[in-house]
Amino acid sequence: MEKEIINILETDTVNLSEDGERLVIIDQSVLPGTVKLVELRDRREIIDAIKRLRVRGAPAIGVAAGIAVYLSALDALNVAGNDRKGFMEELRKAAGELVLARPTAVNLKWAVDRMMDLAEGLVDSTPEEIVSRLRVEALTIKNEDIEVCRKLGENGLPLLKRGQGILTHCNAGHLATVRYGTATAPIYLGQERGYGFHVYADETRPLLQGARLTSTELQLAGVDVTLICDNMAASVMKEGKVQTVITGCDRVAANGDSANKIGTLGVAILAKHYGIPLYIAAPTSTIDMGTATGEDIVIEQRDGTDITDMWYSEPMALREVRTYNPAFDVTDHELIAGIITEYGVAYPPYDVSLRDIMEKKKMEQRKEVRDE
Numbered sequence: 001m002e003k004e005i006i007n008i009l010e011t012d013t014v015n016l017s018e019d020g021e022r023l024v025i026i027d028q029s030v031l032p033g034t035v036k037l038v039e040l041r042d043r044r045e046i047i048d049a050i051k052r053l054r055v056r057g058a059p060a061i062g063v064a065a066g067i068a069v070y071l072s073a074l075d076a077l078n079v080a081g082n083d084r085k086g087f088m089e090e091l092r093k094a095a096g097e098l099v100l101a102r103p104t105a106v107n108l109k110w111a112v113d114r115m116m117d118l119a120e121g122l123v124d125s126t127p128e129e130i131v132s133r134l135r136v137e138a139l140t141i142k143n144e145d146i147e148v149c150r151k152l153g154e155n156g157l158p159l160l161k162r163g164q165g166i167l168t169h170c171n172a173g174h175l176a177t178v179r180y181g182t183a184t185a186p187i188y189l190g191q192e193r194g195y196g197f198h199v200y201a202d203e204t205r206p207l208l209q210g211a212r213l214t215s216t217e218l219q220l221a222g223v224d225v226t227l228i229c230d231n232m233a234a235s236v237m238k239e240g241k242v243q244t245v246i247t248g249c250d251r252v253a254a255n256g257d258s259a260n261k262i263g264t265l266g267v268a269i270l271a272k273h274y275g276i277p278l279y280i281a282a283p284t285s286t287i288d289m290g291t292a293t294g295e296d297i298v299i300e301q302r303d304g305t306d307i308t309d310m311w312y313s314e315p316m317a318l319r320e321v322r323t324y325n326p327a328f329d330v331t332d333h334e335l336i337a338g339i340i341t342e343y344g345v346a347y348p349p350y351d352v353s354l355r356d357i358m359e360k361k362k363m364e365q366r367k368e369v370r371d372e
């Protein structure tokens, strides 16, 4: 089912329908020409939407996956009724399918694991009780995402100066999260506080997330944004128009190596050349301490038609030409000036600072449980 909406920035990118039976997303595959909400019923539709980037961006994928586990639990209840063993078997099968939807963004696995750890731990509960706890947890993940992005904005803004030029790559904006974005959170906050930033958005070949999504949402928010082709980043840096680079991230390894949209590595090398700091904005749900280095991150490979056909009215290359289309690359930690998280900014050496950030998270979560 599809519904027209008016304002992207006033709409949660990912949500649960009011009756609790559908995942509701802003369909990012048709933006900016068409702005519409789409309701998805079950995990098959949700997996398809994740694969086709109708919902995309690591945090948004995580929130969608959390809701997908809850909807799968509803389906499992229909199949198995109050037979707990049968119910859990169905649910595990669904979770196993969901984690395979896309390989690089760790938020997908993080959310599925969080939901499944909860379900597995409820050993004395009936399937109905588990479903109801999963619904609450999925909404908690969603609401936390909003709060975390707000904190990324607060922690990132002090790294920026009034009137600066900021370059970003891909879309780590409102559309990649529930609200505010990760890399864009300090930009939106600065906009509210009159910082007067000038943002350069790389168009981000081949799927054009920078052109279709980042420049759209920043323009709608009244931010001074200029869209450039990816191959113009060097020139704008050389011309002195950029003082900071901020991007999002799909997975941060324990040593700080960070996988993000293909092209980020090139931007990081250019930034290093021109002495411009590059910050990665990453909620702790994107930090994967179980992955030692960037070499261990699985990079999604996509169909070559993204390059040859998509967005063109006729193919832009011979049918038989070989293509290579990795969706992400890994920026080596040496090229990253800092990693902005909701628990503060991690600086090199990242093996130490990321461990400290994750420890701080654990301590604060324990304190919250004690205070409840």
Ligand code: MRU
Binding pocket: 053, 056, 057, 058, 059, 105, 169, 170, 171, 172, 173, 176, 177, 181, 182, 183, 209, 247, 248, 249, 250, 260, 261, 262, 327
């Ligand atoms: O293939 P996509 O569009 O899902 O890739 C998204 C990115 O690379 C984003 O920069 C990343 O997920 C961070 S989103 C806050």
